[in-house]
Amino acid sequence: xxxxxxxxxxxxxxxxxxxxxxxxxxxxxxxxxxxxxxxxxxxxxxxxxxxxxxxxxxxxxxxxxxxxxxxxxxxxxxxxxxxxxxxxxxxxxxxxxxxxxxxxxxxxxxxxxxxxxxxxxxxxxxxxxxxxxxxxxxxxxxxxxxxxxxxxxxxxxxxxxxxxxxxxxxxxxxxxxxxxxxxxxxxxxxxxxxxxxxxxxxxxxxxxxxxxxxxxxxxxxxxxxxxxxxxxxxxxxxxxxxxxxxxxxxxxxxxxxxxxxxxxxxxxxxxxxxxxxxxxxxxxxxxxxxxxxxxxxxxxxxxxxxxxxxxxxxxxxxxxxxxxxxxxxxxxxxxxxxxxxxxxxxxxxxxxxxxxxxxxxxxxxxxxxxxxxxxxxxxxxxxxxxxxxxxxxxxxxxxxxxxxxxxxxxxxxxxxxxxxx
Amino acid sequence: xxxxxxxxxxxxxxxxxxxxxxxxxxxxxxxxxxxxxxxxxxxxxxxxxxxxxxxxxxxxxxxxxxxxxxxxxxxxxxxxxxxxxxxxxxxxxxxxxxxxxxxxxxxxxxxxxxxxxxxxxxxxxxxxxxxxxxxxxxxxxxxxxxxxxxxxxxxxxxxxxxxxxxxxxxxxxxxxxxxxxxxxxxxxxxxxxxxxxxxxxxxxxxxxxxxxxxxxxxxxxxxxx
Numbered sequence: 018x019x020x021x022x023x024x025x026x027x028x029x030x031x032x033x034x035x036x037x038x039x040x041x042x043x044x045x046x047x048x049x050x051x052x053x054x055x056x057x058x059x060x061x062x063x064x065x066x067x068x069x070x071x072x073x074x075x076x077x078x079x080x081x082x083x084x085x086x087x088x089x090x091x092x093x094x095x096x097x098x099x100x101x102x103x104x105x106x107x108x109x110x111x112x113x114x115x116x117x118x119x120x121x122x123x124x125x126x127x128x129x130x131x132x133x134x135x136x137x138x139x140x141x142x143x144x145x146x147x148x149x150x151x152x153x154x155x156x157x158x159x160x161x162x163x164x165x166x167x168x169x170x171x172x173x174x175x176x177x178x179x180x181x182x183x184x185x186x187x188x189x190x191x192x193x194x195x196x197x198x199x200x201x202x203x204x205x206x207x208x209x210x211x212x213x214x215x216x217x218x219x220x221x222x223x224x225x226x227x228x229x230x231x232x233x234x235x236x237x238x239x240x241x242x243x244x245x246x247x248x249x250x251x252x253x254x255x256x257x258x259x260x261x262x263x264x265x266x267x268x269x270x271x272x273x274x275x276x277x278x279x280x281x282x283x284x285x286x287x288x289x290x291x292x293x294x295x296x297x298x299x300x301x302x303x304x305x306x307x308x309x310x311x312x313x314x315x316x317x318x319x320x321x322x323x324x325x326x327x328x329x330x331x332x333x334x335x336x337x338x339x340x341x342x343x344x345x346x347x348x349x350x351x352x353x354x355x356x357x358x359x360x361x362x363x364x365x366x367x368x369x370x371x372x373x374x375x376x377x378x379x380x381x382x383x384x385x386x387x388x389x390x391x392x393x394x395x396x397x398x399x400x401x402x403x404x405x406x407x408x409x410x411x412x413x414x415x416x417x418x419x420x421x422x423x424x425x426x427x428x429x430x431x432x433x434x435x436x437x438x
Numbered sequence: 439x440x441x442x443x444x445x446x447x448x449x450x451x452x453x454x455x456x457x458x459x460x461x462x463x464x465x466x467x468x469x470x471x472x473x474x475x476x477x478x479x480x481x482x483x484x485x486x487x488x489x490x491x492x493x494x495x496x497x498x499x500x501x502x503x504x505x506x507x508x509x510x511x512x513x514x515x516x517x518x519x520x521x522x523x524x525x526x527x528x529x530x531x532x533x534x535x536x537x538x539x540x541x542x543x544x545x546x547x548x549x550x551x552x553x554x555x556x557x558x559x560x561x562x563x564x565x566x567x568x569x570x571x572x573x574x575x576x577x578x579x580x581x582x583x584x585x586x587x588x589x590x591x592x593x594x595x596x597x598x599x600x601x602x603x604x605x606x607x608x609x610x611x612x613x614x615x616x617x618x619x620x621x622x623x624x625x626x627x628x629x630x631x632x633x634x635x636x637x638x639x640x641x642x643x644x645x646x647x648x649x650x651x652x653x654x655x656x657x658x659x660x661x662x663x
Contacts, residue, residue: 240519
């Protein structure tokens with residue numbers, strides 16, 4: 018639920034409750050005042066009757082007017098003076114039953130007790146009450162309406178900085194280095210929120226940069242020691258006194274250094290691609306690039322006696338030439354490396370689709386992690402970064418990337434149309 | 439032939455010096471920007487091996503100084519940063535070649551030899567290995583004046599051996615020289631053997647001596663008598 022809805026609900030509920038309770042109280046107060054006024058009039062009448070009796074020692078004429086009736090009835094004993102409310106037929110209104118206020122008191126005229134009843138119709142009072150209540154209800158509705166609208170408007174405006182901050186956070190992207198921008202607000206809470214968010218994102222950005230720089234520096238710093246080891250090995254194998262068993266060990270060292278070198282290069286490349294450091298783009302004819310790559314890899318393919326079949330249709334891509342080279346290199350060397358001896362590779366290329374399939378052992382790991390860093394089969398001597406680089410390149414260009422395993426064929430499928438899901 | 443090795447890692451500098459001196463190069467070593475500057479002012483070198491990440495200065499500045507003094511020294515940049523920008527700016531400033539660490543000494547030897555040949559032995563595009571003649575301009579190899587029909591890889595192999603003659607070249611170095619990054623896709627370097635076997639066969643059939651020796655399956659050496 019939105020904050021505004023939540024707030025409005027509580028606010029309006031409380032307002033309605035207060036207004037209802039208030040209205041009930043208001044009604045009773047108004048009614049009491051009006052009845053009191055009516056009673057005053059009745060008492061004035063009583064005083065007039067009593068003074069009439071006092072002066073003339075006889076009852077005045079009973080009166081029967083629309084707004085006031087006076088009647089006398091003989092009584093045995095004096096009764097209590099009292100005000101009552103009764104509902105009785107009103108002769109002026111076709112004997113409809115209507116509310117009256119009556120003052121009943123005793124009067125003695127020449128030894129005879131009479132009970133005097135002065136009645137006044139409450140009709141006018143009721144009417145007045147009705148109007149007062151109607152006007153009050155109207156005011157309440159108006160108040161609630163204005164309250165709602167004012168809240169709505171105010172909340173929108175007041176919370177504007179908050180929503181802006183939220184929107185900024187939602188669009189926050191570490192890689193793009195865009196700082197979160199704010200329109201300054203005078204509300205202290207939002208200002209501190211903005212400050213905290215800004216500090217936090219700045220810190221995250223700094224940490225991210227440092228982490229990247231660390232990976233970059235670590236990889237670079239490793240190059241020189243590797244160069245030293247490699248050069249010492251190169252010198253060592255010149256030694257004529259070496260025996261075959263030594264050379265086997267040296268070969269193992271060479272191979273290990275080669276792997277380290279490739280690992281380092283791949284890590285650096287991954288960082289660079291992630292940083293969009295390959296900006297320059299040009300039209301790349303993928304079909305001819307595939308042919309060229311297959312030519313370069315001919316020795317590796319022949320060495321494993323792999324049969325390669327291709328179905329290449331023209332495909333032009335606007336991308337960095339180096340990255341397109343790396344993309345195909347990684348895919349093809351993978352297809353060779355993880356193939357059987359006398360295995361097969363199928364390459365299919367259409368305007369918007371590249372399929373590279375190879376035969377090979379079933380995966381020894383979860384296929385969903387195939388494009389993750391350092392995912393590789395236990396016996397592989399690869400870096401485990403080849404397909405991670407492929408994914409990074411595809412991510413950069415908005416290509417779709419999928420791994421499919423069917424009937425012993427491992428297929429990597431790349432969709433070049435960015436509209437494709 | 440006189441070389442200057444500008445490298446602040448003594449161990450690496452020593453290795454390079456040691457390896458290249460076997461090929462009758464005279465090697466001077468400088469471990470700092472200042473030291474290198476001094477040596478460059480005092481001597482002329484056929485080739486300078488320049489590490490651009492020095493403790494006390496950028497090697498590219500050294501290159502600028504060198505070129506503004508109109509020195510004819512060849513320059514091979516060595517860098518721990520395999521960055522395209524460094525490479526491009528280095529070559530723009532007049533460096534002859536760029537090699538990123540780690541490298542094989544045989545690769546370095548080949549690059550240095552190529553630079554020196556291009557810069558100094560003007561007109562001499564020929565490398566003679568006894569009765570075999572490599573014509574670099576024409577990219578051809580002839581034995582007793584008869585041109586051999588070599589594949590591109592076989593030609594590159596022979597040239598690589600020629601630049602590193604008398605020294606053992608590891609299979610890893612050969613694979614990286616001929617196949618570059620693609621060599622990483624191989625489980626082993628057996629495929630090199632095929633090319634070397636064919637090259638040796640073609641040379642011997644044409645009447646040349648069998649100078650390429652295998653060294654316990656880990657590398658090869660071109661040994662002239």
